[in-house]
Amino acid sequence: MDPVEIKLITALEDRGLRKTAARSLVTSRIENANDAFTAEQLCRDLPEVGRATVYRTIRHLVDSGALCKLPILDGAPMYSVARVEHHHHTICSKCGAVGEFRHSTVERVMRSLEKEIDGDIVGHRMEIFITCNQCLAKSDTGANSAV
């Protein structure tokens, strides 16, 4: 079984939740997601699972830390599997593809910010907006290639 799915199932079990048919469908759908997804996409892909159950399962997974909730500027938030412990996200501003990265420098910056910030730092979030390689390739083959 895919390690991602194991992680998701374990996250649910750790919270004392049963392994049910509906939840398995959700975790296996998420495991197949290469990109971040919205709750709505899950509902669409799993018509046999009720909306409420999809939302409830997502909430369990976010609460347990197995999924990240990414609030985006407009529309429904996206979710992505938390593949590394502490990480940040890249979001392609053309196609919406979400990636993850980790960079020790970011943590070092946090420590240096501690001095000038008014209060105790308890966490942080960082998102890098990119044009992903696929979208770059797409526009290169188009009319804008003469640069």
Next chain:
Amino acid sequence: MDPVEIKLITALEDRGLRKTAARSLVTSRIENANDAFTAEQLCRDLPEVGRATVYRTIRHLVDSGALCKLPILDGAPMYSVARVEHHHHTICSKCGAVGEFRHSTVERVMRSLEKEIDGDIVGHRMEIFITCNQCLAKSDTGANSAV
């Protein structure tokens, strides 16, 4: 007149929008906002202005760059006046107070990230979650003082 309000009014004028009574009420309410606010708060504070106009005015201000839209983890997004050109936000995880800061190191980190990120960086967002001094003071006077 407050420089913040001038900035907001100018942002609207620059887009060819008239200066109307409703818009003046909105900009003057925002000018008085020390913290970030939600659209709903503006509507509550300005019952004489229709919801649609509040939302439309906010949208104009965000589009013009005079306001920042901050998507938050749960609930309605918050807005804050863009006081410095490129900045980031601190959000108190207890009371929700939003502040701004700018740090040259953050920009330097961006440049070093450029190498390891798959695509072109077109922007970024960073939020620092804090416990603000007010909330720290509050909990210090409480039971947790013996540290």
Next chain:
DNA sequence: CTCAGTGCAAATATTTTGCACTATG
């Protein structure tokens, strides 16, 4: 008079909740 702007209410989008039903231990 013309058209940008407005307010209301309806529509839309997203998520949560109440409730009766199912099914697991």
Next chain:
DNA sequence: CATAGTGCAAAATATTTGCACTGAG
């Protein structure tokens, strides 16, 4: 059989849109 889990539909929340009306130029 007690109780966790489910699905549906209604409610709640957040925002946008259609439309008739108002008011400035």
